[in-house]
Amino acid sequence: MDLLMVLVLKDTLEKRGALGQIKARIRAEVFNALDDQSVPRPALSRENLLINELIREYLEYNKYKYTASVLTSEAGQPEVPLDREFLAKELNIAEDTNGKSVPLLYGILSHFLHGGKAESTQHTLPSVSLLNYPKAEPGQ
Structure with a gap:
Protein backbone atom coordinates (compact mmCIF):
# COMPACT_ATOMS: atom_id res chain seq x y z
CA MET A 1 0.00 0.00 0.00
CA ASP A 2 1.31 3.41 -0.77
CA LEU A 3 1.21 6.30 1.70
CA LEU A 4 -1.59 8.14 -0.11
CA MET A 5 -3.84 5.09 0.03
CA VAL A 6 -3.16 4.65 3.76
CA LEU A 7 -3.98 8.32 4.44
CA VAL A 8 -7.20 8.16 2.41
CA LEU A 9 -8.25 4.96 4.17
CA LYS A 10 -7.51 6.48 7.59
CA ASP A 11 -9.46 9.64 6.70
CA THR A 12 -12.43 7.60 5.47
CA LEU A 13 -12.48 5.46 8.62
CA GLU A 14 -12.29 8.59 10.81
CA LYS A 15 -15.17 10.27 8.95
CA ARG A 16 -17.33 7.17 9.37
CA GLY A 17 -16.48 6.97 13.07
CA ALA A 18 -15.05 3.51 12.59
CA LEU A 19 -11.42 4.28 13.41
CA GLY A 20 -12.16 5.02 17.06
CA GLN A 21 -14.20 1.83 17.33
CA ILE A 22 -11.41 -0.20 15.75
CA LYS A 23 -8.84 1.26 18.13
CA ALA A 24 -11.10 0.59 21.13
CA ARG A 25 -11.68 -2.99 19.98
CA ILE A 26 -7.94 -3.57 19.59
CA ARG A 27 -7.28 -2.13 23.07
CA ALA A 28 -9.95 -4.38 24.56
CA GLU A 29 -8.57 -7.47 22.82
CA VAL A 30 -4.99 -6.65 23.87
CA PHE A 31 -6.13 -6.12 27.45
CA ASN A 32 -8.01 -9.43 27.46
CA ALA A 33 -5.00 -11.24 26.01
CA LEU A 34 -2.65 -9.75 28.61
CA ASP A 35 -5.02 -10.07 31.56
CA ASP A 36 -3.50 -12.64 33.88
CA GLN A 37 -6.44 -14.74 35.07
CA SER A 38 -4.16 -16.81 37.30
CA VAL A 39 -3.73 -13.92 39.74
CA PRO A 40 -6.85 -13.86 41.92
CA ARG A 41 -8.62 -10.53 42.24
CA PRO A 42 -9.73 -9.24 45.61
CA ALA A 43 -13.42 -9.75 46.34
CA LEU A 44 -15.62 -7.09 44.78
CA SER A 45 -17.16 -4.94 47.52
CA ARG A 46 -20.88 -4.10 47.44
CA GLU A 47 -20.07 -0.43 46.86
CA ASN A 48 -17.73 -1.16 43.96
CA LEU A 49 -20.24 -3.56 42.44
CA LEU A 50 -22.93 -0.86 42.48
CA ILE A 51 -20.61 1.88 41.21
CA ASN A 52 -19.37 -0.36 38.40
CA GLU A 53 -22.95 -1.19 37.42
CA LEU A 54 -23.83 2.51 37.21
CA ILE A 55 -20.80 3.07 35.01
CA ARG A 56 -21.52 -0.01 32.86
CA GLU A 57 -25.12 1.09 32.31
CA TYR A 58 -23.85 4.53 31.23
CA LEU A 59 -21.17 3.06 28.94
CA GLU A 60 -23.58 0.65 27.26
CA TYR A 61 -26.22 3.37 26.79
CA ASN A 62 -23.64 5.56 25.06
CA LYS A 63 -22.51 2.58 22.95
CA TYR A 64 -19.02 2.35 24.49
CA LYS A 65 -19.27 -1.43 24.32
CA TYR A 66 -15.54 -2.15 24.24
CA THR A 67 -14.90 0.12 27.21
CA ALA A 68 -17.75 -1.62 29.04
CA SER A 69 -16.28 -5.03 28.25
CA VAL A 70 -12.87 -3.98 29.59
CA LEU A 71 -14.50 -2.60 32.77
CA THR A 72 -16.44 -5.84 33.27
CA SER A 73 -13.36 -7.97 32.78
CA GLU A 74 -10.90 -5.85 34.73
CA ALA A 75 -13.22 -5.20 37.68
CA GLY A 76 -14.35 -8.81 37.95
CA GLN A 77 -17.93 -7.63 37.44
CA PRO A 78 -20.51 -10.34 36.69
CA GLU A 79 -21.00 -10.80 32.93
CA VAL A 80 -24.76 -10.36 33.28
CA PRO A 81 -25.65 -6.81 34.41
CA LEU A 82 -27.67 -6.33 37.57
CA ASP A 83 -31.37 -5.74 37.04
Whole structure:
Protein backbone atom coordinates (compact mmCIF):
# COMPACT_ATOMS: atom_id res chain seq x y z
CA MET A 1 0.00 0.00 0.00
CA ASP A 2 1.31 3.41 -0.77
CA LEU A 3 1.21 6.30 1.70
CA LEU A 4 -1.59 8.14 -0.11
CA MET A 5 -3.84 5.09 0.03
CA VAL A 6 -3.16 4.65 3.76
CA LEU A 7 -3.98 8.32 4.44
CA VAL A 8 -7.20 8.16 2.41
CA LEU A 9 -8.25 4.96 4.17
CA LYS A 10 -7.51 6.48 7.59
CA ASP A 11 -9.46 9.64 6.70
CA THR A 12 -12.43 7.60 5.47
CA LEU A 13 -12.48 5.46 8.62
CA GLU A 14 -12.29 8.59 10.81
CA LYS A 15 -15.17 10.27 8.95
CA ARG A 16 -17.33 7.17 9.37
CA GLY A 17 -16.48 6.97 13.07
CA ALA A 18 -15.05 3.51 12.59
CA LEU A 19 -11.42 4.28 13.41
CA GLY A 20 -12.16 5.02 17.06
CA GLN A 21 -14.20 1.83 17.33
CA ILE A 22 -11.41 -0.20 15.75
CA LYS A 23 -8.84 1.26 18.13
CA ALA A 24 -11.10 0.59 21.13
CA ARG A 25 -11.68 -2.99 19.98
CA ILE A 26 -7.94 -3.57 19.59
CA ARG A 27 -7.28 -2.13 23.07
CA ALA A 28 -9.95 -4.38 24.56
CA GLU A 29 -8.57 -7.47 22.82
CA VAL A 30 -4.99 -6.65 23.87
CA PHE A 31 -6.13 -6.12 27.45
CA ASN A 32 -8.01 -9.43 27.46
CA ALA A 33 -5.00 -11.24 26.01
CA LEU A 34 -2.65 -9.75 28.61
CA ASP A 35 -5.02 -10.07 31.56
CA ASP A 36 -3.50 -12.64 33.88
CA GLN A 37 -6.44 -14.74 35.07
CA SER A 38 -4.16 -16.81 37.30
CA VAL A 39 -3.73 -13.92 39.74
CA PRO A 40 -6.85 -13.86 41.92
CA ARG A 41 -8.62 -10.53 42.24
CA PRO A 42 -9.73 -9.24 45.61
CA ALA A 43 -13.42 -9.75 46.34
CA LEU A 44 -15.62 -7.09 44.78
CA SER A 45 -17.16 -4.94 47.52
CA ARG A 46 -20.88 -4.10 47.44
CA GLU A 47 -20.07 -0.43 46.86
CA ASN A 48 -17.73 -1.16 43.96
CA LEU A 49 -20.24 -3.56 42.44
CA LEU A 50 -22.93 -0.86 42.48
CA ILE A 51 -20.61 1.88 41.21
CA ASN A 52 -19.37 -0.36 38.40
CA GLU A 53 -22.95 -1.19 37.42
CA LEU A 54 -23.83 2.51 37.21
CA ILE A 55 -20.80 3.07 35.01
CA ARG A 56 -21.52 -0.01 32.86
CA GLU A 57 -25.12 1.09 32.31
CA TYR A 58 -23.85 4.53 31.23
CA LEU A 59 -21.17 3.06 28.94
CA GLU A 60 -23.58 0.65 27.26
CA TYR A 61 -26.22 3.37 26.79
CA ASN A 62 -23.64 5.56 25.06
CA LYS A 63 -22.51 2.58 22.95
CA TYR A 64 -19.02 2.35 24.49
CA LYS A 65 -19.27 -1.43 24.32
CA TYR A 66 -15.54 -2.15 24.24
CA THR A 67 -14.90 0.12 27.21
CA ALA A 68 -17.75 -1.62 29.04
CA SER A 69 -16.28 -5.03 28.25
CA VAL A 70 -12.87 -3.98 29.59
CA LEU A 71 -14.50 -2.60 32.77
CA THR A 72 -16.44 -5.84 33.27
CA SER A 73 -13.36 -7.97 32.78
CA GLU A 74 -10.90 -5.85 34.73
CA ALA A 75 -13.22 -5.20 37.68
CA GLY A 76 -14.35 -8.81 37.95
CA GLN A 77 -17.93 -7.63 37.44
CA PRO A 78 -20.51 -10.34 36.69
CA GLU A 79 -21.00 -10.80 32.93
CA VAL A 80 -24.76 -10.36 33.28
CA PRO A 81 -25.65 -6.81 34.41
CA LEU A 82 -27.67 -6.33 37.57
CA ASP A 83 -31.37 -5.74 37.04
CA ARG A 84 -32.03 -1.99 36.83
CA GLU A 85 -34.88 -2.10 39.35
CA PHE A 86 -32.65 -3.99 41.78
CA LEU A 87 -29.89 -1.41 41.29
CA ALA A 88 -32.29 1.51 41.85
CA LYS A 89 -33.65 -0.16 44.99
CA GLU A 90 -30.14 -0.81 46.36
CA LEU A 91 -29.31 2.87 45.83
CA ASN A 92 -32.65 4.06 47.27
CA ILE A 93 -33.55 5.83 44.04
CA ALA A 94 -37.20 6.52 43.30
CA GLU A 95 -37.58 6.74 39.53
CA ASP A 96 -40.37 8.29 37.56
CA THR A 97 -41.40 6.52 34.35
CA ASN A 98 -39.67 9.14 32.16
CA GLY A 99 -36.29 8.45 33.74
CA LYS A 100 -36.27 4.76 32.91
CA SER A 101 -35.15 5.41 29.34
CA VAL A 102 -31.72 6.71 30.40
CA PRO A 103 -29.03 5.43 32.76
CA LEU A 104 -29.49 5.96 36.50
CA LEU A 105 -26.28 7.99 36.54
CA TYR A 106 -28.01 10.77 34.59
CA GLY A 107 -30.71 11.05 37.25
CA ILE A 108 -28.16 11.05 40.07
CA LEU A 109 -26.13 13.77 38.37
CA SER A 110 -29.26 15.78 37.58
CA HIS A 111 -30.32 15.59 41.23
CA PHE A 112 -27.09 17.19 42.39
CA LEU A 113 -26.94 19.73 39.55
CA HIS A 114 -30.55 20.86 39.93
CA GLY A 115 -31.31 21.44 43.55
CA GLY A 116 -29.99 18.51 45.54
CA LYS A 117 -27.43 19.40 48.17
CA ALA A 118 -24.86 16.79 49.18
CA GLU A 119 -24.91 17.76 52.84
CA SER A 120 -28.70 17.47 53.12
CA THR A 121 -29.28 14.45 50.91
CA GLN A 122 -31.66 11.92 52.40
CA HIS A 123 -31.48 8.22 51.69
CA THR A 124 -33.90 8.61 48.80
CA LEU A 125 -33.16 10.67 45.74
CA PRO A 126 -36.27 12.38 44.39
CA SER A 127 -37.76 11.51 41.03
CA VAL A 128 -36.30 13.71 38.34
CA SER A 129 -38.17 15.15 35.40
CA LEU A 130 -37.29 14.09 31.86
CA LEU A 131 -36.44 17.74 31.19
CA ASN A 132 -33.14 17.15 32.96
CA TYR A 133 -32.17 14.13 30.87
CA PRO A 134 -30.41 14.08 27.49
CA LYS A 135 -32.80 14.90 24.67
CA ALA A 136 -31.50 12.54 21.98
CA GLU A 137 -29.94 9.14 21.64
CA PRO A 138 -26.15 9.22 21.74
CA GLY A 139 -24.42 9.67 18.43
CA GLN A 140 -27.21 11.77 16.89
